[in-house]
Amino acid sequence: MTSKEEELKKFVEERKKKMEEEMVKDSTMSSREVDYVRELYRASQKFIDIEKGRDIYQTMKEIWNAEPLYEVDEKMYHRGGYRQSTRKKEFVQAGREVAQRRGIPSYNRAVGLPVGQRMLEPMPVGKWGIIIEQDDSHHMNNAAIQQLNDDIKRTVIMNLDLAHRMLQVRVGKEVTPETLNLYMETLQHTMGAGAVAQEHMNEVNPYLVKDAWAKIITGSDEIMDGLEPEFYIHIDELFHPDRAAALKKAIGDSIWAVLRVPTLAVRMSDGEEAGRWAAMQNTMAFISAYQLSGEHVISDLAYAFKHARVIHMGDKMWSSRARGRNEIGGIPDGFIADFMQCERDMPMIPYVEYIQQEGDKGARRMMGRLAEGISMAAILDNTLWLGFYMSGGIGFSNTVATSALSGGANEDVLGEFSSLASKYLRGKPIATNWDILKILINMIVTYVIETYEKFPTLAELHWGGAHKTSIMGTVASGVGGMLTGSSTMGLWAGNYAIAYAMKEGWLRTGWAGQEIQDHLGLPYLCSYRPEEGNLTELHGLNYPFHSYSAGHGNQRASANYGAMLGRGSAWVLSPVVKVAFADPHLAFDFRRPRYAIGRAGLKEFAPDGERTAILPACDILDRGILKEIDKEFPI
Amino acid sequence: MKYKDKIDIYNDLSKCVAKDVPIEALSPVYNPYMGKILDLFKRTAFINLPKLQNCIKEGKAGWETSTGQDECKMPWYGKDLPIMDHAEEIANGIRDRIKVGGEDGEDIVKLIEDTIVVKMPKKVMEIAASRDPVYTWVMVSLAQTVAEVFGIDPIKDLNTTNMIKAVIFGRYPQSTTFSPGAPVSSFLKPSNTIDGLGCGYSGITVNHIVALANKRTMDGLALASILEQAAQWEMGNSIGWYERYNLLGYAYEGYNANNMTLDLVKENRSGTVADIVYSTIKRALDDGVIKVKSKAASGYRFYATNDFPMYNAYELSGTTAGVILNSGAMRAGQAASAAIAYTHDLFLYETGGLPDADTGRMQGAGIGFAFYTHSIYGGAGPGAYTFDHVILRGSGFIQPLIVAGMCLDSGTQLFSPEMTSGAFFKIRETFPIFQDVLQKVGESAEEIKNDLKG
Amino acid sequence: MAEKSEYVPNVYPGKDEISERRRRLWDKNRSLLKYRNIAEDDITELLSHRSVRSAYVSVHPPLEEIIEPYDPIKHIVVPTAGARAGDRIRFIQFSDSFHKPPIAPFGRARLYLARFRGVDTVVYSGRELLEMRERDLEKATKTLLETEIFNPALDALKGITVHGHSLRLDEDGLMFDARRRYIYDRETGQVVYIKDQMGNVLDNPIPLGPPMPEDEVKKLCITYSWDTQPYKARTELFEVMTRAAKLRVMGGFNPESINEKM
Structure with a gap:
């Protein structure tokens, strides 16, 4: 034998011997440790009654109509299969009718797996008292989810300052409140493809484009005073005074126009259409209002509106998943957090100070806003991006998104944490330092883990690892962000929670190792390499490693939005985008996303972009054309 | 030299081919052999004459499918041009068109059996901002030559004039790129189809490398490492703080530094992947790369290191050995992903939290790779992946391991190297540079080791 | 050469019973406790890849008969028996309950990599795929079904329709299975497979033993839990x-x- 082999053999033997010794040593726990474990268990048992007092207990009870802490479902397999669900029964009936009419089979429950062996549970949406079925939250069945996508895709923001300078310097025209109002009035006409410059242009039925309009965003009270009230976004009315002041200061005297391209246009084409439509119609309105000709200066105008001073909601994407601008894959995460409007009426002070002032109730209120907001990011990421754009419309990632809609796990856990935080943090901010934060993150993560363990009904509701991963990341990132005001710290906490804490506790994460993004996320967190690192606000679904696995858009949104609440600022990435989505004319409710989605599940949501005006048997006035604008939202 | 680290390179027979070479000698910037390989990859185009002839004859152009290629047919435009009979003439025509005065003695156009191999003149490539002349110059000159040789012009034969263009260019520029398997090809993708800055050398298919290495595992590893390493350099991923980390990483993963990878494989040739992890850590401990930091109540030892780049290189070597062992035992390329994805937890929980290979990037990308090579959500068998695939680009150390796995496959894959990359087996025979890659990397490092100055 | 260290693998941190159990499962030098015997033919039936006692289907000729390009590495690594024979690569897929399972997906991955050779595995949240050369797979399956890491109530073969790991248990304490491949036989007290892993009805039901009693379940649980560790x-x-x-x-x-x- 060579010396190497001898060495190896010796090594193996030694190793075996050592292990045996270690085994004997390790197999008996010290009496102290046994006591400790027993004590913990005893303590846990004592708190069963407290568990019953939790919101989640009540929610689970309502959903399952069974004891939420009990891990056996005695009625399993005995619920009549798919027939237990009204929606499934409707689908079967509809599938049959479709098949008969078209002569090709359609939806058919006789193929594939037998659905409904388990309970097909109802889905309460958020805290809005709305109960829908799981299928109602599929993006194809839910008009609000479609409108969420559309309202983002059809938004383009253009700055008018350069155009105004061009008018003044090169054309010698004045910009006055009167001209600005005329321009805005004309713009409402051109946004719906109304002609202004030429005879013989094809025009569009206004009912089809009733959702096309434009509004001014400015921080200047003077400018706003000169405008007709319907032509600008009323920051002072829509935001808490402190937030309004901060936003107005950040926007300053600049004048921006937020343009809403008709839903039908982006649905017929894609998000890229929005920029083109907006630029063309805006330029036409400008030419008309200021009486410009096809002169040289208008090419500068076109350049300013199409390129130099325009904000698209999303960038172009890499060629392997190429899409034009204003598609959800290209939205920076910071914008997604700015779309969320749930915090608008909250005072603009850091989370830890707020909970010190407001106590338990206030703490829960702010956490509730976080949970409401990030549900939108969960839909964008899981349902629309991964489930639809990337995977071609599978139902699974829809259900991952709904873990942020239903069950109230986020609120419950975050609320419990907030109660503790209001007691113990005493209004002091936490340093942005992992060695300090990790203790709190471990606390909250193990709390989430134990909640799933104690509530088998919650584990059943969030039935896949991806659902739980999604909650875990949301909670840890949100808490990390809220405590420190740092999105990077939030993301660190979220990555840690999934890649380590959840994984080692249960030896599983999500859908095919959902921790892909969390393993990569940690080394990437502060890397200076081109494809790694960067502030979470500037990530997004086009960032290569975020593009292909689910359950993490909500994590990043939670880090970003949580950090905003944590530091007490009025926006995440762009004050202009924040204000643009406060527009009460938007059909989707960016302040109460779950409410809108829930109502759509009940078929009570009136979307934009319907074609009724050009279809047979048009019944326009019954289709919610004149939508009531609800200025005082209860939340 | 900037770094003190010196290593020995061993070939796949565990014979030392370079002794005490500074790690910089394994940088694509310095190693002359690597330079030659990269130059060849960048400048070479291939013209598949039988394909050109058949497609023009059948009126077949603009396909999208990578196999079959039968969905677009315009037989009414087909023309039977005896291209093969005029191969020499066509080669000469291309040479005349692309040659630049004062060549460096290289024969830029060679007819090898039924393939014309074009190596773009250095001068052309020097003045180009991109490496696109390898496509543009070759395609345009080919079209012109064919038209000239067969006397085709818009007056005499309008349709064939455009059929020639259609076969060579496919749908370009209606499409942003060329048809897969088009008659003109190069090693690397056209630059406009690359996602991300500096990834050009990463745009190659796993099976192509396997074929170029003729399924010789350590050569496959080395060749893949040269390319991915070059991409990492081009991306800026190896600058400053990351330079030594990358040099050591590729030395141990790709070039069998100190014979460590093969030692680990040999020690555990009948063992399991976990055995390799423990052998690797033992070796790191023996070599003083890591040491015990503290002992916990259970007796669990926390390890620490003052030289993480070196420990990372050890982990990469261990992971490589793990892949070789796993794919070698199963003799299947599909087994690489399990070793790539799930070995790192073993490293991490064995050492008390020292970062796993490539500080977790390998695990993240590996888990994605495991999923996407086993699911309906995209992907393919490992051989059909390109190095720059979004799943793989998370780590620059994952690609060589997939190549190693596929080298060890004994015929279990549908998309096998023989099916997807048959031409590359032939190219290897044509270019002796692709033979004994590992040996040549080492010899080249040995040659320059005394010339390197810091 | 530097002084040799006295290296003994840690395998896993922690002094509690669950950490110790993880250490034991992932250390191939420590044996797994055997709980039951399952006939080889039954395993073949459950896997449903080939007919009982039929010849193994080959994907390529035996290694000895293939002429492969020269590669010294192929002579170093010892191929598994299945690879040597050229067997197809087939799979077994397990689903492990969320509620006190004796093993869970990442536990499986680590165990597979520690104890088996030539494995292809993918970890999901509720299930884990294991692909091997067919005869190697059958051998591994024996270990996987006969030892402490299989509780017939909480671990299941689910080749398709894997959903259900996180659901509450049924009235007999069994993990949910939409295809009802297994049932609890109240007369014999055994969990009986009436379908193979792909959900095809078996000619003869295959009993895989009784569900483990509760104290055993707690003892063998591989996940930390609020009421155990x-x-x-x-x-x-x-x-x-x-x-x-x-x-x-x-x-x-x-x-x-x-x-x-x-």
Whole structure:
């Protein structure tokens, strides 16, 4: 034998011997440790009654109509299969009718797996008292989810300052409140493809484009005073005074126009259409209002509106998943957090100070806003991006998104944490330092883990690892962000929670190792390499490693939005985008996303972009054309 | 030299081919052999004459499918041009068109059996901002030559004039790129189809490398490492703080530094992947790369290191050995992903939290790779992946391991190297540079080791 | 050469019973406790890849008969029996309950890599795929079904329709299975497979033993749990994890910045 082999053999033997010794040593726990474990268990048992007092207990009870802490479902397999669900029964009936009419089979429950062996549970949406079925939250069945996508895709923001300078310097025209109002009035006409410059242009039925309009965003009270009230976004009315002041200061005297391209246009084409439509119609309105000709200066105008001073909601994407601008894959995460409007009426002070002032109730209120907001990011990421754009419309990632809609796990856990935080943090901010934060993150993560363990009904509701991963990341990132005001710290906490804490506790994460993004996320967190690192606000679904696995858009949104609440600022990435989505004319409710989605599940949501005006048997006035604008939202 | 680290390179027979070479000698910037390989990859185009002839004859152009290629047919435009009979003439025509005065003695156009191999003149490539002349110059000159040789012009034969263009260019520029398997090809993708800055050398298919290495595992590893390493350099991923980390990483993963990878494989040739992890850590401990930091109540030892780049290189070597062992035992390329994805937890929980290979990037990308090579959500068998695939680009150390796995496959894959990359087996025979890659990397490092100055 | 260390693998941190159990499962030098015997033919039936006692289907000729290009590595690594024979690569897929399972997906991956050779595995949240050469797979399946890591109530073969790991248990304490491949036979007290892993009805039901009793379930549980070994009390493990997170961030920022004090 060579010396190497001898060495190896010796090594193996030694190793075996050592292990045996270690085994004997390790197999008996010290009496102290046994006591400790027993004590913990005893303590846990004592708190069963407290568990019953939790919101989640009540929610689970309502959903399952069974004891939420009990891990056996005695009625399993005995619920009549798919027939237990009204929606499934409707689908079967509809599938049959479709098949008969078209002569090709359609939806058919006789193929594939037998659905409904388990309970097909109802889905309460958020805290809005709305109960829908799981299928109602599929993006194809839910008009609000479609409108969420559309309202983002059809938004383009253009700055008018350069155009105004061009008018003044090169054309010698004045910009006055009167001209600005005329321009805005004309713009409402051109946004719906109304002609202004030429005879013989094809025009569009206004009912089809009733959702096309434009509004001014400015921080200047003077400018706003000169405008007709319907032509600008009323920051002072829509935001808490402190937030309004901060936003107005950040926007300053600049004048921006937020343009809403008709839903039908982006649905017929894609998000890229929005920029083109907006630029063309805006330029036409400008030419008309200021009486410009096809002169040289208008090419500068076109350049300013199409390129130099325009904000698209999303960038172009890499060629392997190429899409034009204003598609959800290209939205920076910071914008997604700015779309969320749930915090608008909250005072603009850091989370830890707020909970010190407001106590338990206030703490829960702010956490509730976080949970409401990030549900939108969960839909964008899981349902629309991964489930639809990337995977071609599978139902699974829809259900991952709904873990942020239903069950109230986020609120419950975050609320419990907030109660503790209001007691113990005493209004002091936490340093942005992992060695300090990790203790709190471990606390909250193990709390989430134990909640799933104690509530088998919650584990059943969030039935896949991806659902739980999604909650875990949301909670840890949100808490990390809220405590420190740092999105990077939030993301660190979220990555840690999934890649380590959840994984080692249960030896599983999500859908095919959902921790892909969390393993990569940690080394990437502060890397200076081109494809790694960067502030979470500037990530997004086009960032290569975020593009292909689910359950993490909500994590990043939670880090970003949580950090905003944590530091007490009025926006995440762009004050202009924040204000643009406060527009009460938007059909989707960016302040109460779950409410809108829930109502759509009940078929009570009136979307934009319907074609009724050009279809047979048009019944326009019954289709919610004149939508009531609800200025005082209860939340 | 900037770094003190010196290593020995061993070939796949565990014979030392370079002794005490500074790690910089394994940088694509310095190693002359690597330079030659990269130059060849960048400048070479291939013209598949039988394909050109058949497609023009059948009126077949603009396909999208990578196999079959039968969905677009315009037989009414087909023309039977005896291209093969005029191969020499066509080669000469291309040479005349692309040659630049004062060549460096290289024969830029060679007819090898039924393939014309074009190596773009250095001068052309020097003045180009991109490496696109390898496509543009070759395609345009080919079209012109064919038209000239067969006397085709818009007056005499309008349709064939455009059929020639259609076969060579496919749908370009209606499409942003060329048809897969088009008659003109190069090693690397056209630059406009690359996602991300500096990834050009990463745009190659796993099976192509396997074929170029003729399924010789350590050569496959080395060749893949040269390319991915070059991409990492081009991306800026190896600058400053990351330079030594990358040099050591590729030395141990790709070039069998100190014979460590093969030692680990040999020690555990009948063992399991976990055995390799423990052998690797033992070796790191023996070599003083890591040491015990503290002992916990259970007796669990926390390890620490003052030289993480070196420990990372050890982990990469261990992971490589793990892949070789796993794919070698199963003799299947599909087994690489399990070793790539799930070995790192073993490293991490064995050492008390020292970062796993490539500080977790390998695990993240590996888990994605495991999923996407086993699911309906995209992907393919490992051989059909390109190095720059979004799943793989998370780590620059994952690609060589997939190549190693596929080298060890004994015929279990549908998309096998023989099916997807048959031409590359032939190219290897044509270019002796692709033979004994590992040996040549080492010899080249040995040659320059005394010339390197810091 | 530097002085030899006395290296003994840690395998896993922690002094509690669950950590110890993880260490034991993932250390191939420590044997798995055998709980039941399952006939080889039954395993073939359950896997449903070939007919009982039929010849193995080959994907390529035996290695000895293939002429492969020269590669010394292929002569170093010892191929498995199935690889040598050229068997097809087939799979078994397990689903492990969320509620006190004797093994869970990442536990399987680590066990497979420690104890089996030539494995292809993918970890999901509820299931784990294991692909091997067919005869190797059958051999591994025996270990997987006969030992302590299989509780017929909480682990199941689910080749397709894997959903259900996280659901509550049925009235007999069995993990949910939409295809009802297995049932609890109240007369014999055994869990009986009436369908193979792909959901095809078996000619003869195959009993895989009784569900493990509750105390055994708790003893063999591989996951930390609030009512057995509370996760939050695992200080060693948390130290490893929080350190690992920090070192990864530092290593990603600047790999040279990691030092022995961290």
